[in-house]
Amino acid sequence: MRLQALASKILLLVVGVLFGIQVTFALKYSIDIPCNDTWSLFDPGRIQRAFDLGWLLGFHNEHRIFTTKLAAWILYRINDLNLVHLLAVGHLYFGAAVVVTLLLLRNLIKAPLGWLAVFGTALLMTPLNWENHVVPFHMQFHASMFFSLLYLHLVFSVGDRNHWTWSRVLSAGFCGFLGAFSFAGGVIQMIAAFGVLLITVGSSAGWRAPKVPKTAWGLIVLTFSVIALYFVGYQKPGHHPDPILPLSLQFWRFYAELLSLGFGLREISVERSTMVLFISHAPAVFLLVKTRFLTKANSDERKIIAAWAGLVLIIASVASARSGFGLVQAKQVRYAEWGLFCVPMTIGLWLLCLRNLPIRLLGLSALRLKNAVAFGLLVFLSLTFWDEWSFTGAYVNWRNLMIRGQDCVVEYYRNPDKYQSLECPYLDSGNLVPNLNHGKTRNFSFYRSAMKRVRAEAK
Numbered sequence: 001m002r003l004q005a006l007a008s009k010i011l012l013l014v015v016g017v018l019f020g021i022q023v024t025f026a027l028k029y030s031i032d033i034p035c036n037d038t039w040s041l042f043d044p045g046r047i048q049r050a051f052d053l054g055w056l057l058g059f060h061n062e063h064r065i066f067t068t069k070l071a072a073w074i075l076y077r078i079n080d081l082n083l084v085h086l087l088a089v090g091h092l093y094f095g096a097a098v099v100v101t102l103l104l105l106r107n108l109i110k111a112p113l114g115w116l117a118v119f120g121t122a123l124l125m126t127p128l129n130w131e132n133h134v135v136p137f138h139m140q141f142h143a144s145m146f147f148s149l150l151y152l153h154l155v156f157s158v159g160d161r162n163h164w165t166w167s168r169v170l171s172a173g174f175c176g177f178l179g180a181f182s183f184a185g186g187v188i189q190m191i192a193a194f195g196v197l198l199i200t201v202g203s204s205a206g207w208r209a210p211k212v213p214k215t216a217w218g219l220i221v222l223t224f225s226v227i228a229l230y231f232v233g234y235q236k237p238g239h240h241p242d243p244i245l246p247l248s249l250q251f252w253r254f255y256a257e258l259l260s261l262g263f264g265l266r267e268i269s270v271e272r273s274t275m276v277l278f279i280s281h282a283p284a285v286f287l288l289v290k291t292r293f294l295t296k297a298n299s300d301e302r303k304i305i306a307a308w309a310g311l312v313l314i315i316a317s318v319a320s321a322r323s324g325f326g327l328v329q330a331k332q333v334r335y336a337e338w339g340l341f342c343v344p345m346t347i348g349l350w351l352l353c354l355r356n357l358p359i360r361l362l363g364l365s366a367l368r369l370k371n372a373v374a375f376g377l378l379v380f381l382s383l384t385f386w387d388e389w390s391f392t393g394a395y396v397n398w399r400n401l402m403i404r405g406q407d408c409v410v411e412y413y414r415n416p417d418k419y420q421s422l423e424c425p426y427l428d429s430g431n432l433v434p435n436l437n438h439g440k441t442r443n444f445s446f447y448r449s450a451m452k453r454v455r456a457e458a459k
Contacts, residue, residue, distance in 0.1 A: 007115035011122055012102075018125035019098065023091045025391045026133045029399035030084045032449040033406045034435075035427045038083065038137035041072050042446075044438045049077065057181065061237045064230060066181040067093075067143040082445040083136045090132075090139025097146040098124055101344055103153050104307055107300050108351045113374050117351060120344035123385055128264060130394035131334045141337050144186035147179035149307060149341075152193055155219065156303035162204045164215040173222035180230045185338065187230045188317055189310030194223050196294060196306040203295040241324030246316070254323035257330035258315050262339010264384030266331055279380070280342055283349035284308055290353075301352055308345040314338045347377060401426040409450045410457075412436055 034042055040060060041047055047055070047069075056069045071089045075081045098121060102109070105117045132138040154172040158164060164172075176193075179186035197220065205211040244251045256273035263276045287305060291297035294305060315338050322329050329335075354370045408424035413436070421431040439447040 004112060004115050005110075008109055008118050011115055011118035015098065015102075015118065015122045015125065018122060019095055021391060022125050022127070022133065023088075023095075025127075025395040026091065027084060027088060029395040030087050030134065031399060031402040031406060032083045032446050033402055033409065033427065034083065034446055035135060035402065035405060036137070038135060039428050039432070039435050041069075041081070041137070042435045042439055042444060044434055047073060047076055047081070059234070062234070062240075063140065063184045064181045065140045065183060067147075067178060068137065068140045068182070071139065080443055080445040080448070086136040086139065087134070090136060090142050093139060093142035093146045094133070097142060097149055097341075100146060100149040100153055101341065103157070104149065104303055105344060105348050108304075108348055111351065111355070113351055113354070113370060116374050116377060117344055117347050119378065120347040120381070123264075123343050123381060124340050126264070126340070126385055126388045127391050127394035128261075128266075128333060128385075128388045129336045129340055130398070131332075132337055134395065134398045135334075138334065140183040141185075141334075144179050144183035144189075145337065145341060147175045147182060148186045148189040148193075148310065151175040151179055151190070152303055152307050152310075155193065155197060156200075156299060156306060159299055162200060162216070164213070164219055166215055166218065169215050169218045169222065172219060173226065176223055176226045177229075180226050184317075185314040187227060188314045189307075190223060190227050192310035192313050193306045194220075194227065196302055196309070197223060199294045200297075200302055240321060243320040244323045245320065248323075250323050251319050254327055254330045255316055255319035257327060258319055258335055259312070259339050259342065261331055261333070261336050262315075262342050264381070264386075264388055268327060268331065279377075280308075280312070280346045283346065283353045286353050287349060304345060304348040304352060308342065308349060311338045311342045311345060315342075343381065350377060406450060406453070409436065409446075410453050413440070413447070413450050414454050 037060070051073070056066050056073070057064060071086060072081055075085055075089075079085065101121055101124070102118070105114075105121070108114055108117050127133075132141045151172050154168055154175060155164075158168070176190050180190050201212055201216045201220065205216075244254070246252070253270075253273075256270075256277045257268055259280060260269075260273040260276040263280075265272050265276065284305065287297075287301055288294065291301055294302060297305070315335075318335055318338075319330070350373060354373060405424050405427035408422070408427065409432075412419055412422055412433075416437075419433060422433050422436070423429060424432055436447075438444075
């Protein structure tokens with residue numbers, strides 16, 4: 001037991017070191033130049049010096065990205081929106097999400113085989129998720145993950161008596177709002193949590209409304225209100241194909257491949273994605289049956305199931321919305337984040353399943369069976385993530401692409417009258433002239449960075 005506790009502490013140190021390496025590489029090789037959806041922050045008429053709540057809460061495609069816009073607005077007031085600083089804010093959110101993941105798994109980490117849960121958390125630091133660590137606009141993924149997981153921690157880490165104080169209820173409601181209004185995935189996590197919350201409150205009160213505490217009612221109302229508020233004014237983006245329903249094999253192929261991406265499998269493979277599907281879903285099904293669909297669940301079981309369910313529902317929603325674009329989209333690394341966070345939650349589910357095994361099962365003692373499952377998970381994840389640790393490859397390659405994109409912007413600012421329209425490779429596929437002119441008018445940080453190069457090259 002002492003050896004396992006030591007292993008957990010060493011792995012926690014590894015998590016911290018890997019996070020430091022990740023942030024160092026990402027910021028060292030970053031450039032203050034917009035790309036892809038980041039340009040939307042620099043569209044004429046968007047970000048203003050004045051506080052604009054309507055813009056902050058408004059939709060970007062199907063997402064409300066309040067926290068991203070708020071961070072961008074604050075940085076605009078401070079330094080004309082330096083994108084490297086916005087990227088750093090995103091990494092802070094990601095680090096905070098990892099900490100909350102460890103808090104959700106805390107009781108399991110202290111138990112036998114708890115080192116395996118820390119090992120799964122360490123895998124979150126892989127450069128597999130590199131796109132969300134280098135594109136400043138993608139901080140919305142990290143912010144949503146952090147606030148949604150913190151909501152789960154506040155709601156379900158109250159012991160088996162389910163006693164909520166009003167301060168905890170209000171804090172949870174605030175975190176739930178920020179999670180849902182950071183990215184669409186946050187509202188899906190809220191919906192999953194809402195279902196678990198209703199079962200928790202209902203079963204603890206004997207399914208009798210008068211016995212439900214006022215704080216529990218407050219938590220239910222706040223959670224439902226956040227979900228309902230998110231959908232006010234929602235419209236499906238016109239460029240998205242019709243959703244593919246779970247009744248279709250196309251949906252399940254995409255779902256399995258997208259989930260397996262988070263487990264380190266970049267290539268499309270029916271066999272390997274099916275294996276991941278079993279590994280990640282079997283313990284959840286077992287626990288749902290064992291706890292009579294959570295009516296007899298304890299605090300640890302509820303919060304891990306809620307976290308896992310929220311993540312797989314996000315993956316399912318992406319599969320429904322994106323499978324119409326083709327199976328290849330299931331391996332876009334920007335979608336790896338939810339599958340990555342599924343890894344420690346899946347390990348948590350397995351540890352919960354292994355807690356109270358009979359003395360002998362399948363001819364093996366409980367101890368041997370637990371060790372065999374732990375060893376199997378360790379070997380499987382070690383193999384799938386074996387070649388996913390090249391920080392230099394991921395971040396240096398990105399910097400080279402951004403330098404080539406900035407070359408295009410520098411050329412425009414050197415001879416602006418020469419261009420009626422301009423497409424810069426690696427930055428965006430549309431005409432950037434309006435954004436570049438707006439950048440000059442507003443003296444955005446990326447404009448000053450480009451002009452610094454113009455003046456240096458003119459000497």
